[in-house]
Amino acid sequence: MFATPAYAQAAGAAAPQGEIASFLSGPIGSILPLVALVVLFYFLMIRPQQRRAKDHQATLGAIKRGDTVVLSSGVLGKVVRVEETEVGVEIATGVTIKVRKGMIAEVQTRGAPAPANDSKT
Known part of the structure; x- marks a missing residue:
């Protein structure tokens, strides 16, 4: 009563076509976005913080x-x-x-x- 009926698609219509599509639909395709987020996080957060810490240490050493x-x-x-x-x-x-x-x-x-x-x- 509260749920709408779900209709299944034809088996051949949703299947990926080609080598790249089959590669991305496998287990590597599910890990790829996580790897991309880690790389993005490294370049936007970790690397600049390490650079600031290195500059601060150099400044403290030159006092x-x-x-x-x-x-x-x-x-x-x-x-x-x-x-x-x-x-x-x-x-x-x-x-x-x-x-x-x-x-x-x-x-x-x-x-x-x-x-x-x-x-x-």
Whole structure:
């Protein structure tokens, strides 16, 4: 009463014709869209993330004394000491903190120009 009747098609009408059609209708044809999605996911998501991580590691490796850094918490500071895994950051006059290199979000070099709306001091 609630379902509509389903009519079967003729056996020869739905059968794929040719080599390519028979190849795609088999088990490989059902895996092919999944493989295409994995390749698409790799090029759109994984590869750019790996490139950003590689660039960030290169930036962290090039930190030197006098650079201005932005920590992942948003704190700004000036690098006063560089060690293998840690960096000494001066966040105020006479206040130095030790920070893991991985917690540095952005590095601004010593010669970076000041924004136009800031006073030059």
